[in-house]
Amino acid sequence: MSERLVGKRVLVTAAGQGIGRASAIAMAREGAQVFATDINLENLSSIRSENLENIEIFEMNVTDDTSVAQGVERANPDVLFNCAGFVHHGTILDATDEEWDFAMDLNVRSMMRTTKAVLPGMVERGGGSIINMSSALGSIIGAPNRFVYGVTKAAVVGLTKSVAVDFITKGIRCNCICPGTVDSPSWRDRVEALAQELGSREEAMAQFVARQPMGRVAKAEEIAALVVYLASDESAFTTGHTHIIDGGWSGQ
Numbered sequence: 001m002s003e004r005l006v007g008k009r010v011l012v013t014a015a016g017q018g019i020g021r022a023s024a025i026a027m028a029r030e031g032a033q034v035f036a037t038d039i040n041l042e043n044l045s046s047i048r049s050e051n052l053e054n055i056e057i058f059e060m061n062v063t064d065d066t067s068v069a070q071g072v073e074r075a076n077p078d079v080l081f082n083c084a085g086f087v088h089h090g091t092i093l094d095a096t097d098e099e100w101d102f103a104m105d106l107n108v109r110s111m112m113r114t115t116k117a118v119l120p121g122m123v124e125r126g127g128g129s130i131i132n133m134s135s136a137l138g139s140i141i142g143a144p145n146r147f148v149y150g151v152t153k154a155a156v157v158g159l160t161k162s163v164a165v166d167f168i169t170k171g172i173r174c175n176c177i178c179p180g181t182v183d184s185p186s187w188r189d190r191v192e193a194l195a196q197e198l199g200s201r202e203e204a205m206a207q208f209v210a211r212q213p214m215g216r217v218a219k220a221e222e223i224a225a226l227v228v229y230l231a232s233d234e235s236a237f238t239t240g241h242t243h244i245i246d247g248g249w250s251g252q
């Protein structure tokens, strides 16, 4: 364990798997007191196998005001990592109002809920770092069949800049992360769905990998390293920004 985050209390949403889980573990290894939350307690519980005493797990549903209020009261965080999000597949013609509402709630409004809940404590203590999960897809680059998802992730960029500007004089930073494709359980589900459509798992995998000029997708731990940096005081002069980490996808 090193000590880049010693003394910091960190609240992570969607820590049951994928980037949220990798980030919760990475931040605990850097000495933070981590509060890892998700709606899937079974997945969350598996974090115990990491034998990190400084990770506390509990259920928190980011689409529920009461659940968020209780979770924030328990964690009283210096750092908030808003990681929860859902990928809707399809064009604008495929999207129903219900799918739009669900995605806007889970991917965007959830961040308003958690951020509103953590800000009073951060303001009182005179500092804090809020890290929002956006995507390279949406405001940075377009991708086929990601209409609803792209809109929600672009909205996260706006939410981030707005919070950053309003609270900069209070010592609170707010940044967002824009990853390319990352290996995670839900990404593997998306590969399987495309494989069914194409009749070939190899072809499906090749299509996803082709988006990344590096010829591979990211590991969740590579995104977690950026989360650690933004949570730490090493990034003290950075706020209101989109931090792109996409294997060169949008950099060509």
Ligand SMILES: NC(=O)c1ccc[n+]([C@@H]2O[C@H](COP(=O)([O-])OP(=O)(O)OC[C@H]3O[C@@H](n4cnc5c(N)ncnc54)[C@H](O)[C@@H]3O)[C@@H](O)[C@H]2O)c1
Pocket (backbone or CB within 6 Å): 013, 014, 015, 016, 017, 018, 019, 020, 037, 038, 039, 040, 043, 060, 061, 062, 063, 083, 084, 085, 086, 087, 106, 133, 134, 135, 136, 178, 179, 180, 181, 182, 183, 184, 185, 186, 187, 220
């Ligand atoms: N995987 C990628 O390629 C990729 C790329 C860019 C951005 N992202 C974003 O990163 C984030 C994490 O994605 P991932 O693929 O690493 O993880 P994932 O999609 O595999 O897991 C998502 C987690 O969110 C939890 N969750 C769902 N609804 C919730 C709710 N209401 N409250 C709390 N938790 C809830 C699930 O239980 C699950 O543990 C998402 O916001 C996603 O949009 C992912």
